[in-house]
Every structure is written in C-alpha cells, then in structure tokens.
Amino acid sequence: MASKIIGQSMPNIPWEERPSSGDLVWRYSRNPVIPRDLIPCANSIFNSAVVPYKNEFAGVFRVDNKSRNMRIHSGRSRDGFKFEIENEPISFVCSEPEIATFVEGYDPRVCRIEDRYYLTWCNNYHGPTIGVAYTCDFKKFYQLENAFLPFNRNGVLFPRKINNKYLMLSRPSDTGHTPFGDIFISASPDLIHWGCHRHVMSPRAGKLTWQCTKIGAGPVPIETTEGWLMFYHGVLTSCNGFVYSMGAALLDIDKPWKVIYRSREYLLNPRQIYECVGDVPNVVFPCASLQDSDSGKIAIYYGCADTVTGLAFCYVDEVIDYLRANSEL
Numbered sequence: 606m607a608s609k610i611i612g613q614s615m616p617n618i619p620w621e622e623r624p625s626s627g628d629l630v631w632r633y634s635r636n637p638v639i640p641r642d643l644i645p646c647a648n649s650i651f652n653s654a655v656v657p658y659k660n661e662f663a664g665v666f667r668v669d670n671k672s673r674n675m676r677i678h679s680g681r682s683r684d685g686f687k688f689e690i691e692n693e694p695i696s697f698v699c700s701e702p703e704i705a706t707f708v709e710g711y712d713p714r715v716c717r718i719e720d721r722y723y724l725t726w727c728n729n730y731h732g733p734t735i736g737v738a739y740t741c742d743f744k745k746f747y748q749l750e751n752a753f754l755p756f757n758r759n760g761v762l763f764p765r766k767i768n769n770k771y772l773m774l775s776r777p778s779d780t781g782h783t784p785f786g787d788i789f790i791s792a793s794p795d796l797i798h799w800g801c802h803r804h805v806m807s808p809r810a811g812k813l814t815w816q817c818t819k820i821g822a823g824p825v826p827i828e829t830t831e832g833w834l835m836f837y838h839g840v841l842t843s844c845n846g847f848v849y850s851m852g853a854a855l856l857d858i859d860k861p862w863k864v865i866y867r868s869r870e871y872l873l874n875p876r877q878i879y880e881c882v883g884d885v886p887n888v889v890f891p892c893a894s895l896q897d898s899d900s901g902k903i904a905i906y907y908g909c910a911d912t913v914t915g916l917a918f919c920y921v922d923e924v925i926d927y928l929r930a931n932s933e934l
C-alpha cells in the first residue's frame with residue numbers, strides 16, 4: 606500500500622512537475638526562489654521557514670544584513686514562489702528582560718500546533734541555544750524561554766503532542782562551527798520545561814559518508830501512515846571544508862527516537878551553481894516543507910550556500926519506498 610501523508614490537503618501547494626532526469630527529489634527550475642537581495646538590508650536570505658496560512662503562505666526568514674548580523678524577519682506569499690519579506694526584523698514581545706535581549710538569531714523553523722504557529726530558531730544566549738516563540742498572525746511574536754542550555758542548534762518541533770507531550774528534535778553543539786553533532790529528542794508538558802531526552806541518530810562514516818561529521822533535523826517532521834518522515838542535513842568534512850547535503854529518515858510514530866529507515870545516500874546535495882557558490886560554498890540546508898495529503902506532494906524550502914533560498918519537490922510514497930529499499934541504520 607502506498608504511504609500517505611496524515612494531515613491537511615493543500616491544493617495550492619507550490620509545485621512543478623518532475624523533469625525528465627527522473628530524480629527522486631528535483632529542484633524548482635527557477636531557483637533560487639528567494640534571491641539574496643529581496644529586501645534592501647539583506648546580504649543574504651536562506652535557511653528559512655514557510656507554512657500554509659489562511660489559504661496562502663507565511664513564513665520566518667533568515668536574513669543576514671549588510672553588517673553581517675544574523676536576523677529573522679517575517680514574510681508572506683500568495684503562491685509559495687513569490688515572497689514579500691518585512692524590512693525590519695521581528696521584534697519579540699517578552700516579559701523576561703534577560704531573555705528578551707536579542708543578540709542574534711538564525712535558522713528558524715515554524716510549526717503549527719493547534720491554533721498557534723511556533724517559531725524555533727538558533728538564539729544566542731551566552732552562546733547558541735534554541736529560542737522559542739509563537740505567533741497567531743505573523744505580526745506579533747511572543748517569546749518564551751529558551752528550550753535548552755547552550756550550546757544547541759536545529760531545534761525542530763513535532764506538529765502535535767505525542768503521548769501527551771510536546772516533542773522537539775535538537776542537536777547539542779558547541780560555540781562555533783561544531784565538528785560533531787547527533788540528533789536528540791526532548792519532551793515537554795508546556796513548551797517551557799524540557800526533559801526525557803532520547804538519542805535519535807549519530808553521524809556515521811562508512812556507507813553513510815555524506816553524513817559522517819554531524820547531522821541536524823530540517824523541516825518539521827511529516828506525519829505519514831508509516832511513521833514520521835524527517836528530512837535532515839548531513840555534513841561531510843572535505844579537505845576544503847564542510848559539505849551539507851539532505852537525506853531523510855523515517856521515525857516511529859509513537860516513539861520517534863526509534864529510527865525505522867535512514868537514507869544511505871543523500872537525496873539532495875550541492876551541485877547547482879547557487880548551492881556551490883555563495884557566502885558558504887557547498888551547502889543545501891532544508892528548513893521547511895509544505896505537503897498535500899491528497900496527492901502526496903511535498904515542497905521543501907532549503908538554504909543554498911548560505912546565500913539564497915531554493916525549492917525542491919518530491920512525493921511522499923516515492924521517498925518512503927526509496928528509504929525502505931536503501932536504508933542503513
């Protein structure tokens with residue numbers, strides 16, 4: 606039986622048919638979908654999150670400005686291809702002055718849980734950790750406590766409670782360009798207090814060399830009839846620096862720290878000029894997906910070379926079939 610997405614139908618999902626190359630994951634032919642200079646202050650716009658919002662799309666975007674400060678901005682789109690991004694970064698409402706002091710923020714994810722859109726991002730509080738906020742309208746954002754002690758990156762929420770707890774994927778790290786990194790899951794009753802930490806996956810060499818240095822969750826996991834489909838980034842250390850590619854794993858529906866399948870090969874890697882050349886060369890960094898439960902279509906937004914944002918497409922049943930046949934745990 607073909608695997609299905611459990612969730613909303615999205616007849617207006619941004620989409621382009623697969624080209625004749627027949628790839629499992631294929632790029633939008635007019636990438637980058639968001640150019641680096643969409644707003645005047647921007648040096649680069651990448652590693653950004655898009656969600657369906659009121660029959661259109663909204664999102665939170667990583668904008669590095671021309672002073673090279675990392676900021677996050679909100680934005681909107683009618684069709685998921687053409688975006689309007691606010692010129693000013695998000696100014697969070699926060700009742701805790703110590704947490705409210707914004708130093709820098711990057712790599713946002715957005716996860717709808719019930720009627721709120723939760724934003725998680727890499728927030729600097731004595732080093733990188735996971736900031737958490739929510740919005741209902743993409744205008745006012747209410748900041749909560751940071752989820753973890755520093756140092757941590759790639760905090761990604763699950764879109765519903767599991768066993769009555771909120772769950773978040775994350776990657777404990779260090780202060781800099783971390784040369785290691787495993788994916789863990791933590792649980793919370795209230796999105797403030799986090800515990801019950803469980804290990805999900807480690808980087809692996811050998812048959813999984815593309816993900817041998819570090820791995821980190823990408824978009825919000827997609828609920829399917831087979832389990833949670835998690836796209837993630839995997840990093841290889843080459844003689845010329847890090848190379849970031851995208852793979853996928855299938856996680857157990859009730860105990861998502863249990864990995865069912867994990868892709869032996871990458872599904873997307875830096876090979877187009879806008880992925881290989883930019884402020885940080887050789888990076889594809891997925892941060893968001895849109896999916897249509899009727900057709901099984903998935904659209905993935907990913908950062909390219911830390912400079913622009915790309916869009917890629919795939920079908921859920923094909924990705925899960927592929928994982929079933931090409932898994933290395």
Ligand code: BMA
Binds near residue numbers: 652712849908
């Ligand atoms: C990671 C993060 C990402 C970035 C990547 C490649 O550590 O900082 O924002 O895309 O490095 O530079």
